[in-house]
């Protein structure tokens with residue numbers, strides 16, 4: 338489904354990523370983790386063809402992303418950025434815009450409208466459907482942007498810190514929805530997260546980025562105090578409770 342092979346990326350002379358290789362299958366939920374500035378967003382943007390790697394390739398279904406047209410790519414990959422600007426349009430219109438790659442005529446068809454209704458329902462946004470984007474909260478906007486990516490019906494859904502502005506209940510709800518989508522719709526979901534414990538709860542596997550490279554990747558077996566301490570430069574304990582693992586930072590207040 339998704340293959341990243343020996344990817345290298347630099348902003349002019351400043352190298353951000355080097356030798357990044359991994360493969361992910363449809364239906365999986367993958368978390369990309371690492372410190373601020375480690376290169377996580379850059380990696381996601383290279384996969385979404387928003388940045389051009391200096392070396393290496395990104396393949397989706399065996400085909401180099403460079404050989405997809407913009408419209409073909411939009412039907413395969415949806416990208417939810419970390420920051421976004423809003424226009425004076427309603428929640429309904431914003432989500433409907435996610436259907437753009439599927440539009441065949443001048444007006445949206447009944448399937449487009451059905452998908453929007455479904456997204457409003459799944460993301461619990463019905464009550465906000467006809468509010469303007471600049472009249473809703475940051476967390477509500479976050480859900481709208483994810484709903485817009487969902488109606489795009491991508492095979493690969495890339496999300497850069499999608500739970501950033503959300504309260505704890507909505508963080509869990511959004512991650513639950515994304516996990517359910519990965520399973521039911523067989524979408525590959527690749528998410529950048531900073532909350533390690535939520536990443537552990539919801540992900541099938543993890544990619545830790547450090548010093549431009551993949552420091553570790555794999556399932557829950559790689560979530561060890563040694564790996565986390567080295568990646569983040571913070572002492573932690575990894576504890577087991579009711580068969581679940583938890584990362585606990587060892588911090589002194591002063």
Ligand SMILES: Nc1ncnc2c1ncn2[C@@H]1O[C@H](COP(=O)(O)OP(=O)(O)OP(=O)(O)O)[C@@H](O)[C@H]1O
Pocket residue numbers: 348351353371372373374375376377378379380
């Ligand atoms: N447009 C740009 N031009 C030059 N350098 C950039 C640009 N965008 C990002 N960088 C640098 O590239 C490095 C990687 O940035 P990136 O945004 O990928 O990190 P990140 O892991 O996503 O960080 P965060 O967790 O803070 O979002 C950082 O050092 C950043 O300052």
